[in-house]
Amino acid sequence: MSRRTEILRRATELFERQGVNQTSFEHIAQVVGIKREAIYYYFNSKEDILLEIILPQSRSLLMALRGVQAAAVTSVEKLQQAIRTHLNSYNPQYLEMTVMLRDQHFLQDQARLEELRNTWRQYNALWIELIEEGQATGEFNTTLDSRLATNGILGMCNWVSRWYSPSQNTSIEQIIQTFFTLCLHGLTATPQAAAGTTTYRPDPSTTEPQTAGAAAAGSSNLLPDQP
Numbered sequence: 001m002s003r004r005t006e007i008l009r010r011a012t013e014l015f016e017r018q019g020v021n022q023t024s025f026e027h028i029a030q031v032v033g034i035k036r037e038a039i040y041y042y043f044n045s046k047e048d049i050l051l052e053i054i055l056p057q058s059r060s061l062l063m064a065l066r067g068v069q070a071a072a073v074t075s076v077e078k079l080q081q082a083i084r085t086h087l088n089s090y091n092p093q094y095l096e097m098t099v100m101l102r103d104q105h106f107l108q109d110q111a112r113l114e115e116l117r118n119t120w121r122q123y124n125a126l127w128i129e130l131i132e133e134g135q136a137t138g139e140f141n142t143t144l145d146s147r148l149a150t151n152g153i154l155g156m157c158n159w160v161s162r163w164y165s166p167s168q169n170t171s172i173e174q175i176i177q178t179f180f181t182l183c184l185h186g187l188t189a190t191p192q193a194a195a196g197t198t199t200y201r202p203d204p205s206t207t208e209p210q211t212a213g214a215a216a217a218g219s220s221n222l223l224p225d226q227p
Helices: 003-018 025-032 046-070 075-088 094-102 110-136 146-158 172-185 212-218
Strands: none
Touching: 003 025, 003 046, 025 046, 046 075, 046 110, 075 110, 075 146, 075 172, 110 146, 146 172
16 A cells, blocks of 8 residues: 555545544544654645545546446336445445545635536436436336435435444445335335335345345435535
């Protein structure tokens, strides 16, 4: 691990544990094991470090969602994959995702801040497009406001940053399954769920398929600003 990468990683851990505003260059230098002045060789400010954490994660989410939206599959399948892509960002990069979503950031670099905001606007617009496409094909409820639905889904997914930890018993796959079922059917006991019909297609590399009923029975008790 290069010194620059180590600084970013240790800063991310501190930001996640004690918050951005409560973390100083001195704190970062101490955990890295270098003098405070040495950090300035790599970064001009704490803001520079924060942007190096947030921007790559934001760009990655946008590029992944563009790929989902361009796929030749149904809107329901796109919804499942979009939720999966968003939530998979917590594992193994959950610290970066948590820092990006959990804190209220006061960034002064206007050019890079505008790039960040533009990335989030594009990401939000793609979600709206996905939902409206599903409404046009009759797969999604046409009475719902697509922007409000987008805010609801992203709010639910982003709130994971407030409570998720890889060390707990709830897996990312279980969260994806629960959230997808909630988005598709809500809490209503649909005929498909009551009959035990599989309504969720898990990642075959992780777990065996679960029925909607099993997912509901095994779910855990589970809005920062959306990207």
